Amino acid sequence: MSTLYYTLDNTVFRNFSFYAVASILKMMIMSPLTVRQRFQKNAFANPEDIQQQNRKTIQATTSDSDVERVRRNHLNDVENIIPFVLIGFGYIACNPNPTLAVWHFRIFFVSRLLHTFAYQIPLRQPSRAITCMIGGIATISMAIQILLQVY
């Protein structure tokens, strides 16, 4: 009988579940942050989002620089966190060394936290570029380990 990998008895799956959920929640926080920024700057993308009494003075806009900064951060999360979670699911079936695996998950998660701070404070470049690259390397390292096992 082959071993079951997709169960909470498997340390790798257990750790992955924690860091995958944490990373996705980090990504989802960008939605309320965008909404907060829209209210602070009175920059709404849809006419119906503007409060009734302000419709004569405020126009819908999709070019407020502070709102767009949060939205670019959100899209960058989508482009990086979702590949990490999808590739991580496949990585579990490769039965990797649990210590090696958890360090991939930890480094990825921390790199994405730091990336958000670097983007939103914002810190001087190349802080943001480096944090983004470190997360990408963790994902690509898992991807290569899968490809080496399946072919």
Next chain:
Amino acid sequence: MSTLYYTLDNTVFRNFSFYAVASILKMMIMSPLTVRQRFQKNAFANPEDIQQQNRKTIQATTSDSDVERVRRNHLNDVENIIPFVLIGFGYIACNPNPTLAVWHFRIFFVSRLLHTFAYQIPLRQPSRAITCMIGGIATISMAIQILLQVY
């Protein structure tokens, strides 16, 4: 032996498969809706998308308000439906109560259907905000249940 959760014999996985696929198809419908809107408004993002005979009169544009409304809806789906599906996959390994689980899936799916109607008709706010929030709560509730089990 641990039980198998990722099989169609498991009611939770079976119901999840249905609502996850239904939600993803809902999201994918936004692509043809965008294309339809682009043709109706003659608002194409790339010069090569404009029919040969119209290239002298029409310019490529990425700022038509009707097209951008559909695209924002699509991106909002990406930002909400994909986290639901990813977290749902992990939720199954927690072996939740099947009735509780199916209601999470149902509420999420219906909230996203209503969100699309609220966005595209468009309905007066806070309809869209509320439907978006209900879907988010379903996802976050599953996320919390995973975090409580793995730590």
Next chain:
Amino acid sequence: MSTLYYTLDNTVFRNFSFYAVASILKMMIMSPLTVRQRFQKNAFANPEDIQQQNRKTIQATTSDSDVERVRRNHLNDVENIIPFVLIGFGYIACNPNPTLAVWHFRIFFVSRLLHTFAYQIPLRQPSRAITCMIGGIATISMAIQILLQVY
């Protein structure tokens, strides 16, 4: 005992892992391509991305047509490749015919490669539309097979 599907002993899962990872890596390549285009055109989205000595002459911009072409391609990948991977995960539990399954995966992956070439060269339409549609049909075909099995 039900059979295990999510293991590398299962040919369908093995082939899926390969094509899913390959498709995600294809998508991730769009990030460095965007960065390259930003440097070539001196078109950065954030003020802090502009090199110190150029800050007086260059303004941050999100409307350079070459950069936006790569970014639209990236977003189109997100909207199509991620649904393929998510639906593919569910498809495996349906225990499909391995030959039928691997052709779904191959056709999808090749269609996305061709889509990128059609978008970035760019080729005359309807090349891009057709490649996008073929990939979509592969994903929808898997989705329908899941729905038929679960209800």
